[in-house]
Amino acid sequence: MNDDISPDADLAASVGEFFDDRASEPSADFDRKKQFPRELWDATEELGLTLIGIDESHGGSGGSLTDLLTVLMTAACHSAPLPLAETALAAYLLASAGLPVPNGPLSVAPAWRQDPLRFTDGQLHGTVRHVPWGRFAALVVALLHDDHGHLRVVAFDPSRCEREDHEDLAGHPRDHLHVAQPPVLEDATAVTPVDLFARGALLRAGQLAGTLTATHLLTSRYVEDRVQFGRPIGTFQAVQAHTVAIAQAAEITTMSTWRAAAAAARRPARFEAFAAKLVANECARVAAQAAHQAHGAIGMTREYPLHLHTRRLYAWQHEFGTEPELSAAIGAAVAKRSFARTVADHDPEIEVTWPTT
Numbered sequence: 001m002n003d004d005i006s007p008d009a010d011l012a013a014s015v016g017e018f019f020d021d022r023a024s025e026p027s028a029d030f031d032r033k034k035q036f037p038r039e040l041w042d043a044t045e046e047l048g049l050t051l052i053g054i055d056e057s058h059g060g061s062g063g064s065l066t067d068l069l070t071v072l073m074t075a076a077c078h079s080a081p082l083p084l085a086e087t088a089l090a091a092y093l094l095a096s097a098g099l100p101v102p103n104g105p106l107s108v109a110p111a112w113r114q115d116p117l118r119f120t121d122g123q124l125h126g127t128v129r130h131v132p133w134g135r136f137a138a139l140v141v142a143l144l145h146d147d148h149g150h151l152r153v154v155a156f157d158p159s160r161c162e163r164e165d166h167e168d169l170a171g172h173p174r175d176h177l178h179v180a181q182p183p184v185l186e187d188a189t190a191v192t193p194v195d196l197f198a199r200g201a202l203l204r205a206g207q208l209a210g211t212l213t214a215t216h217l218l219t220s221r222y223v224e225d226r227v228q229f230g231r232p233i234g235t236f237q238a239v240q241a242h243t244v245a246i247a248q249a250a251e252i253t254t255m256s257t258w259r260a261a262a263a264a265a266r267r268p269a270r271f272e273a274f275a276a277k278l279v280a281n282e283c284a285r286v287a288a289q290a291a292h293q294a295h296g297a298i299g300m301t302r303e304y305p306l307h308l309h310t311r312r313l314y315a316w317q318h319e320f321g322t323e324p325e326l327s328a329a330i331g332a333a334v335a336k337r338s339f340a341r342t343v344a345d346h347d348p349e350i351e352v353t354w355p356t357t
Contacts, residue, residue: 023080045349079309090106092199110128128179139156141154170314218309256276260276320337332352
């Protein structure tokens with residue numbers, strides 16, 4: 001088995017060059033106008049980046065989970081306003097049920113207990129709340145129990161739903177959809193809600209890693225350029241402490257994500273996925289505070305791009321597990337096993353449940 005957990009260097013370089021050339025203007029435009037960057041999406045889709053990690057037999061581009069995380073990290077580092085993680089998660093569900101994966105942006109209905117979406121007699125009815133990018137999705141995919149208690153993947157058309165528009169802290173759509181229609185696609189799956197939640201947590205951890213890297217780069221440039229008392233503020237020890245904290249957060253989150261991805265290539269790795277998201281949440285909180293401290297007043301302005309990163313850091317902390325939720329779930333799982341085996345990474349059978357799904 002190959003133990004290398006680093007990304008493909010050629011893929012990372014080519015994807016980085018693509019988003020470096022394409023993402024800056026759409027990111028600023030979306031923040032101001034809330035119009036979906038169709039041209040950027042089409043170019044990304046044409047390169048096959050939207051469906052990396054999905055087998056070609058299901059309409060995907062092939063590649064591994066590590067390849068997918070490489071794309072997500074790089075896109076997040078460039079603040080690309082695209083539902084790449086949401087599309088990847090929806091495509092994962094469709095492929096798990098043997099269903100074809102269509103082109104276009106996709107989204108996943110969050111599996112919250114308070115959302116009374118039901119699949120009865122071949123009809124979907126009910127409400128799903130906080131659907132990411134719901135208003136722009138070609139299909140929304142959900143994981144539901146049918147009348148007989150069996151898990152099924154169902155996909156519906158959000159354009160046929162009554163919709164309430166909402167946003168998260170980053171300004172990204174998180175819409176409420178009132179559903180009353182037969183599904184466009186549906187079939188049985190072996191994927192469980194906890195499996196889905198764990199994969200979503202890992203993908204969000206990857207995006208947080210990319211955003212933390214961008215936050216570090218932006219802050220480092222600023223403190224090198226900003227002169228106070230006759231020298232760059234980056235030479236002051238107090239400011240250096242902030243930049244070091246951000247650099248550490250980016251590196252720790254990135255490494256945790258790669259290690260979780262390596263484990264997920266061998267087994268379900270729920271423990272590693274949730275642990276990576278917990279690390280990412282903690283690092284995002286620390287780094288966002290440090291970045292704004294280092295930038296001072298300019299970091300609070302809309303014209304300066306820091307908020308494009310830190311608002312994502314704050315928003316994504318609350319998706320697929322917050323710090324208290326993840327800590328409780330991981331702690332409960334570890335308490336049932338040998339702690340020594342857990343920290344030595346010699347226990348692949350740690351089972352983390354998720355009571356809210």
